[in-house]
Amino acid sequence: MPELIRLIPAADPEWDQWLERVPHDAFHTAAYHRVWQSAGEGEAWLAVFGSTERFLLWPYLLRPVGVSSGFGQELYDVSSVYGYSGPLVAGASPGDPFAAAAREAIFELWRRANVVSVFSRFHPLLNNHMWLGGTAGCPCLAGPDTPCPCLKGVRHHGHTVSIDLGLSEEQVRQEYRKNHWHQIDVARRQGMVTEVDEGPEAFEAFVRLYHDTMRRNRADRRYLFTPECMLSLRRALGARASIHVARFNQQIVAASLVTECGGLVQYLFAGSSDDYGKMSPLKLLIDDVRRWARKRGNHTMHLGGGRGGCDDDSLFLFKKGFSDRRHCFYTGRWILDWKVYDRLADERRREAGEAGISAVHFPAYRAPLTQHLDLVKV
DSSP states (O other): OOOOEEEEETTSTHHHHHHTTSOOOGGGSHHHHHHHHHTTSOEEEEEEEEOSSSEEEEEEEEEEEEOOTTTOSOEEEEEOOSSSOOOEEESOOTTOHHHHHHHHHHHHHHHHTTEEEEEEEOOTTTTGGGGGTOOTTOOOOSOTTEEOTTSTTEEEEEEEEEEETTSOHHHHHHHSOHHHHHHHHHHHHTTOEEEEOOSHHHHHHHHHHHHHHHHHTTOOGGGOOOHHHHHHHHHHHGGGEEEEEEEETTEEEEEEEEEEETTEEEEEEEEEOGGGGGGOHHHHHHHHHHHHHHHTTOOEEEEEESGGGOSSSHHHHHHTTSOSEEEEEEEEEEESOHHHHHHHHHHHHHHHGGGOBOSSOSSGGGOOBGGGOOOOOO
16 A cells, blocks of 8 residues: 655644654744744645654745746745754654655655755754665764765754753763853852743843844844744744843843753753853853753753854854764755756856855855855854
């Protein structure tokens, strides 16, 4: 009997009913996808291949590309939400013929829908890049932003950092960088405190500090999510998320949005006041979020990686001062129709003219102009 494939929209409760059957993160949920769908990032769908005993789930965003000259038909591409998403599988193992059949069935479904290219971010802790044709022993020796030797279409970009919440306080202290501990201790002695605060004042401060931090670091404009988008995200995540703040003299000087799902805590968004930079309020906040997460019975706190998956920028340097644990970060890039892809990329280059387009952006036909790229200050 052939395996079945179906598409479930983000408005359908069945989306999360499938997720309940397999380990996942908040990034995979229908509510999280609805936020980015409402923000204009694409139409959210969950592709399901198989049965309740054995299945592959692939949540994604379907985005219109427009009509390319010479083709006369509506074109689309597939992308993933902000964060760590990608496919989930139950009842099979990496390298299993079932996983390959599921992948090909979903790709064929997309081809029939005039999908030109597919981009996916994978989850560093769930290792779900393995479902795209690799083996559990993939060595990721190719280096940053290069194809993984075992996985066609999959790229290894760098690493992320997580904290093992099962460690004792003494073990944690051994993992923290010495100057991290020193600054955390100084902040406590000077009277800085942290807490979970779900009030409107705390949320407004969180958004403001996040935006201030992004602008201060000259982050790409695409990361300056509007207050409305952040509020929608907070409401959609519900009990899976919380706002944590650091206060000094009753003033909120740092804040973060933290998600919690299946024992995994994600340090998702954060910001701090430049006026208190020498006190390093984010270091104290991360340490106290770690303590909070451990008391709630979670097993891992994921801090994420550097900007764009980079291993040698200031953000990654900051995060790796909390833990020695590293996880490989992968993305997937597939071109389903080379003829159309090349035509669209050529049209984008002609539009850009002398400004040119980013040589590393995928897909190329959505690449920003090189002269308008906001480089991150490190």
